[in-house]
Amino acid sequence: MTGNPFAPPEDGPAWRRHPHAPAPGTALGRIEEIEDPGMRALSFGSGRRVFSMLLVRHGGAVRAFLDACPHAWLPLTWRGGSVLSADGRRLVCSNHFAEFDSASGQPVSGPADCGLDLLPVRLEPDGMIVMG
Ligand code: FES
Secondary structure, eight states: OOOOSSOOOSSSOGGGGSTTOOOTTOEEEEGGGSOSSEEEEEEESOGGGOEEEEEEEETTEEEEEESOOTTTSOOTTTTOSOOBOTTSSEEEOTTTOOEEETTTOOEEESSOOSOOOEEOEEEOTTSEEEEO
């Protein structure tokens, strides 16, 4: 396993220091734009410094995860396509097929020995998903 490319979390989660991490209050899209169950991958910035995240919808609830697999710190979506299982219950890394619970981000099976980073989002009354 290679090291986390982000600095150690000494003053909050490491992802907050990423130069392209969306600021609190950033609108991420509307819940009805995501299938139920379904997911949407979002990217901020470009190139090697891109910040990638996943939104996962289950009914009226939305979770957000950093799109970085803790097995080898590659994006779950590295090989493209949806990484949500057909039943919506698991996120499956496209690299070596680690599986994570799509509600908690905790590892379920495969080579990852820890879970996905859960990102704070909130759902506004009008259906807009907003970074927390
Ligand atoms: S990088 Fe995800 S399972 Fe290896």
